Amino acid sequence: MSAKNLPRLARYMPLWKRPIPPYPLHYKGNPKNRVFLPMFWMKMVKHWSTLPNFMHKFEVHPQMTKVDVTNYLNKIYDVKVLDVRTDLERGDEWRTHPMTGDEIGPEPDRRVAYVTVDKKDEFDFPDIFKDLAAPEERQLESYRSAAKDAALDKKKSWQQQDVPSWFR
């Protein structure tokens, strides 16, 4: 399908986000279609609150069903799925560009799947950016602690503030 024939919105959509065409109807006796690489995709994401280590959150293609999610994980990655719960998350709303003032269009809604897995597939989401994240904040924190110490010192020796600290 050429990009010309696509609807206007879909033309600017990346390929992996585009809707999947309907699967051809199968009649009994006809040769079966074999899927070697599924057109679906799943992305593991971190939940806003803590999830138990036997429950994982995925962003999935919006056309995927619960059965698709279980099959995807079970057939490709050999994960034993006990239960799937799906949900729709609202996409970003209209917002203005900070420099140009242009309006940036709304993001489409996302489908997420919460998957309960077996004991052998338990997993804790790693905190990759624990040491890397925000060096400025670490600097700020050290400044805050220094200020706190100074305030305490001031409280303790409020009479001798004009003398250097060595004499107090």
Added chain:
Amino acid sequence: MAAPVRCHLKNNIFKHLRSCSRVYRPSHCKQSTSAASLQDYEEPQYPSIKPRLPPGVWGDSQPKWAWQQHERGEELKSIPKAKERLEELAHNEQITAYRVHGLHDTPRTLEYKKFITKTHLLNGLPDAITNCDVSELVAKLQPFIEEAIIEDHNQIRIEQPSDVVAGEYQHQELMSAIFNTILTKLAARHDYLRRAQVDEDVRIEAFWARSGFREQYARAKDNSGVTRFNYKNLASLQLRSELPLPEFVSPDDAVCSSEFPALPYGPHAIGQNLIRDKPMSISGHWIGDPCEFHVMSWLMVPRQSREKFIQKTDEGYYDEQLLQYGLTSSFASCVSQSHNQGFNRYLDITYPFTTQTVLTDGQHFRFFAYQLNSLHIWRPDDAWRVQNICWASPNMKLFDSVEASRVVGFNPDVLRILLQMYLNQPQDRGVDLRPYLPEDESPSKTKDYVNVIGEPVIERPVIGRLQYRADAVYF
């Protein structure tokens, strides 16, 4: 309340302010105190200082919130009747809560269920049940139970010749047959079973609050992050008595106050849904019934549910599922019992409530015993150490199969535990059962009810049209 000031002209405002003398003239300027009056009091008298926190264990709770809880409890104490107190709770409390599911919940929620009920789970049944010697009775009753099994088997074969299992509740008859045969055989010798009540498909509802979630959810909480929960279910069979069961373990025991582990996630994370409902507590009978205490309740577990569950998961997870089902239903049964005696979220129980639960499909049995030690599970865990206790037996099979009108592989151990549960006799514990309801006497003292054929039905008071509110729940 001060009247609103409505004046268009500036002058009128000043006129009005001048008239409000209270605002501008403090009280000590009005009257000059005489020296003689001061001499009368040799020692200065001050108003009593209000303590920071009300009596009780509060931990790190905010003082304002703690006083609110205390005052609400005192307010509820002043309502003299149990029914009216429940009515007050049902209408004037916040109604957003997490619904606790029983059998049909997602797998792997046992830890969560243990946390929200603050329950310590123990393997095996308590000594109070297992110490009773019933070997003679087992031999005597075995043929009657086998007969009931064969009869049920034949009935199913006639109704459904194929092996396809159609009705979800087809084994309910077998369950009630076992229940009734044991009851009728034992009632001849034991007076408390003759005086007990039996009901089918009874409503069990409970409402409680719990603290200690690290992440608090705004929609189902109070000012201080207390999360509320609701449980609704039907018990297939229920046996109730006039007196409570004896306690299984003393509440001062070390088991009841051991350290309780925290839960890193909340109810929202594992997909528990919020409901809006009136906080009601129903223990399977009308309020004012003489038999108020649960001896045991049987819960039907359809065989199809097992097959459906195991298709996706594993036998081990189904075992865990039954465990959490028995635990939550026993807890809810105890909570609903305690509400009928005048206790609630604010007024903690003064003696432990106990119950026994049987999960069965007629063939497989699982036994539970539960002791509710505290309703104040919303207090901070590090300060308030009291926790509830649940005992659970492993899954047991009553028989293997029926072949040629004979029961194969009958397990007398199951019958033994069943009889021990029936013979766990309710006792007068020597405590005031209704300490917070001094004016509302227990109905078991005022009404006489014996479970004999021909017994006249207990009279119910005729309710006048305008006696109670139109949207009353319990009347």
